[in-house]
Amino acid sequence: MTTAAQTTESRLERYAELQRQLPKGDAFLREFRGKGLEAFTSMGFPTTDQEAWIYTNVAPIARTPFVLSQSRVIDRAAIAEVSIRDTAVAELVFVNGLFSTELSKLDATSGLEISPFDATSTHASKELFGQLATIDQPFVALNAALLDHGVVIKASRRVIVAAPVHLLFVATAQPQAQIISPRILIVAEESSHVAVVETYTSLDRANYFTNSVTEVFVAENADVDHTRVQRESLHAFHVSTVAVRQARSSVYASHAMNFGGGLVRNDIKSLLAGEGSDCSLDGLFVLDGRQHVDNHTVIDHATPHTTSNELYKGILDGESRGIFDGSIIVRKAAQKTSSRQTNNNLLLSDSAIVDTKPQLEIYADDVKCNHGSTIGQLNEEALFYLQSRAIGADDARSLLTYAFASEVVSRVKVAAVRDQLSAMLLNQLPGARNS
Amino acid sequence: MLEITNLHARVDEKEILKGLNLSVQPGEVHAIMGPNGSGKSTLANVLVGRPHYHVTSGEVLFEGKDLMVMAPELRAREGVFLAFQYPVEIPGVNNTYFLRAALNAVRKHRGLEELDAVDFLQLLRQKMKSVELDEGLVNRPVNEGFSGGEKKRNEILQMAVLDPKLAILDETDSGLDIDALRIVADGVNGLRSELHSVIVITHYQRLLNYLVPDFVHVLHEGRIVKSGGKELAHDLEKRGYGWIEEEFAAAAR
Numbered sequence: 013m014t015t016a017a018q019t020t021e022s023r024l025e026r027y028a029e030l031q032r033q034l035p036k037g038d039a040f041l042r043e044f045r046g047k048g049l050e051a052f053t054s055m056g057f058p059t060t061d062q063e064a065w066i067y068t069n070v071a072p073i074a075r076t077p078f079v080l081s082q083s084r085v086i087d088r089a090a091i092a093e094v095s096i097r098d099t100a101v102a103e104l105v106f107v108n109g110l111f112s113t114e115l116s117k118l119d120a121t122s123g124l125e126i127s128p129f130d131a132t133s134t135h136a137s138k139e140l141f142g143q144l145a146t147i148d149q150p151f152v153a154l155n156a157a158l159l160d161h162g163v164v165i166k167a168s169r170r171v172i173v174a175a176p177v178h179l180l181f182v183a184t185a186q187p188q189a190q191i192i193s194p195r196i197l198i199v200a201e202e203s204s205h206v207a208v209v210e211t212y213t214s215l216d217r218a219n220y221f222t223n224s225v226t227e228v229f230v231a232e233n234a235d236v237d238h239t240r241v242q243r244e245s246l247h248a249f250h251v252s253t254v255a256v257r258q259a260r261s262s263v264y265a266s267h268a269m270n271f272g273g274g275l276v277r278n279d280i281k282s283l284l285a286g287e288g289s290d291c292s293l294d295g296l297f298v299l300d301g302r303q304h305v306d307n308h309t310v311i312d313h314a315t316p317h318t319t320s321n322e323l324y325k326g327i328l329d330g331e332s333r334g335i336f337d338g339s340i341i342v343r344k345a346a347q348k349t350s351s352r353q354t355n356n357n358l359l360l361s362d363s364a365i366v367d368t369k370p371q372l373e374i375y376a377d378d379v380k381c382n383h384g385s386t387i388g389q390l391n392e393e394a395l396f397y398l399q400s401r402a403i404g405a406d407d408a409r410s411l412l413t414y415a416f417a418s419e420v421v422s423r424v425k426v427a428a429v430r431d432q433l434s435a436m437l438l439n440q441l442p443g444a445r446n447s
Numbered sequence: 448m449l450e451i452t453n454l455h456a457r458v459d460e461k462e463i464l465k466g467l468n469l470s471v472q473p474g475e476v477h478a479i480m481g482p483n484g485s486g487k488s489t490l491a492n493v494l495v496g497r498p499h500y501h502v503t504s505g506e507v508l509f510e511g512k513d514l515m516v517m518a519p520e521l522r523a524r525e526g527v528f529l530a531f532q533y534p535v536e537i538p539g540v541n542n543t544y545f546l547r548a549a550l551n552a553v554r555k556h557r558g559l560e561e562l563d564a565v566d567f568l569q570l571l572r573q574k575m576k577s578v579e580l581d582e583g584l585v586n587r588p589v590n591e592g593f594s595g596g597e598k599k600r601n602e603i604l605q606m607a608v609l610d611p612k613l614a615i616l617d618e619t620d621s622g623l624d625i626d627a628l629r630i631v632a633d634g635v636n637g638l639r640s641e642l643h644s645v646i647v648i649t650h651y652q653r654l655l656n657y658l659v660p661d662f663v664h665v666l667h668e669g670r671i672v673k674s675g676g677k678e679l680a681h682d683l684e685k686r687g688y689g690w691i692e693e694e695f696a697a698a699a700r
Contacts, residue, residue: 391535394535399519400520402556407548415588416539
């Protein structure tokens with residue numbers, strides 16, 4: 013007879029075994045993985061007793077015996093739909109988490125330093141790993157424990173590259189569920205500009221676990237535009253952590269688009285560490301069936317004259333469940349902060365559930381903070397108006413749902429991705445074939 | 448074209464139309480006037496199938512077909528159009544996209560080929576000129592941020608594009624300045640032909656100077672109590688509705 017504690021222990025022991033199976037790295041990597049594993053093993057998977065996890069039960073992840081990915085074989089044609097290589101300055105393709113040179117486009121003359129790495133690479137920026145996404149978070153620790161492939165993107169001082177860097181993570185169906193641990197580091201030096209798009213997608217009905225960590229350093233007067241498109245299989249687990257640190261007068265914009273995944277948790281945290289820095293977080297989650305997507309964001313205003321603007325929208329159909337938990341912290345020193353947070357949700361079925369939890373912690377007295385959230389159905393008046401103009405009821409519903417989402421989609425700056433998102437929305441909507 | 452017989456209707460639980468009869472032939476323009484609460488807007492909304500407006504008895508035939516059993520979009524495709532008194536704003540839905548979807552739904556129903564973006568734009572530009580709406584406005588989300596007059600003109604633009612057999616104007620003239628009024632009237636006059644019919648619901652005689660009706664009806668307590676030619680509108684303008692109500696009350700005694 014096994015006790016619950018023994019079960020938990022043996023489940024965590026599996027990750028030590030996975031770590032042993034990874035390609036050996038240098039001393040830095042061994043230590044990094046070791047610390048990650050130690051932290052993860054001592055914490056274990058979070059449970060719904062923990063405040064940050066009350067809406068999301070990760071037991072299905074905890075009980076799945078994952079394996080490391082091996083195969084990186086796919087047909088180029090299979091990723092044509094998600095590829096933006098024609099307009100991207102670089103497109104790095106990771107198949108089951110493993111970097112594929114053959115499928116990638118990597119132009120050395122871009123002006124950016126784009127360095128995909130694996131265990132055998134030595135990269136100067138590695139010491140920045142873990143500074144923003146800390147291993148006191150279980151999934152960050154687990155990512156560190158299994159660190160293998162990833163990428164460092166660096167824009168040197170005053171380098172401005174308008175075209176995006178596309179990081180395309182493709183998963184394939186394997187006999188046993190894989191764990192994929194992407195690691196991304198974005199460093200924008202003083203007065204630089206870089207746009208990064210992360211896309212997560214899967215072929216077939218793949219069942220796997222993506223556990224990604226992205227760290228973003230935005231130096232003084234630098235500008236980072238960051239888009240994450242999650243369109244994975246409905247059988248996939250997806251946990252992502254994005255940690256950002258912004259220096260004086262920097263700009264960081266996030267566009268977090270969630271369409272796929274069965275069980276999804278996204279954490280974004282930005283620290284406005286320098287005066288006059290600006291952070292905007294946009295998000296969209298379009299859910300159906302039994303999908304569960306939990307979005308946690310933290311915007312930490314630590315210095316004066318910082319601004320933030322957050323807009324998250326949810327569209328929920330079927331028996332899906334969506335969560336928006338958005339914290340705005342305004343530290344005592346952060347006078348003259350201006351912050352706006354909005355979360356609007358559209359429920360398309362009676363069985364869908366959305367939880368919206370705006371949290372303001374304000375310690376400064378001279379600040380301007382607005383927040384609001386709504387949960388509603390489609391506007392009956394608008395629906396009738398469209399019908400009265402000959403548009404069928406299903407098409408009218410789709411049109412209004414699309415319109416609801418378009419406010420967030422239209423803010424995506426990378427045009428090729430924006431087009432993909434529009435197409436995806438149109439595909440996903442009921443009866444949405446109206447020219 | 449339109450035959451309304453003994454129509455009774457309620458809005459939610461309140462009975463508003465109480466035995467209304469009206470016959471509109473192709474090519475005719477009918478004005479329906481009457482005091483507030485007489486049922487003018489209810490009639491308009493019942494005809495296009497607005498939710499919460501329920502027909503309790505009576506019949507409405509449009510070109511011989513029972514209009515009341517049709518979904519709103521089907522009525523529109525058959526050729527019934529209502530220019531709303533208060534057009535809604537639809538953020539995020541582009542006016543041009545919306546109009547093309549609407550027109551193509553109508554064309555498909557009539558067995559015509561759907562218009563592509565280029566052909567549609569050509570048609571739209573031509574119609575836009577007639578209602579003096581500029582391109583910037585037409586490319587915005589439907590009615591969003593439009594002034595009252597712009598919303599009304601946008602209704603007329605939609606009417607011009609969709610080319611309905613029966614156009615119903617629900618107080619389209621209310622709140623318009625004289626220029627906008629003329630544009631609206633011109634828009635409707637442009638539609639007039641022996642095949643098109645118009646029902647103008649209005650409070651005021653003013654619009655009828657530009658849009659001369661063949662018949663004028665007075666609605667009172669959910670029934671048409673007086674019908675006449677265009678001169679009836681002038682009488683109403685001069686004398687108000689009081690005398691009609693008195694006549695009606697006397698007749699009822």
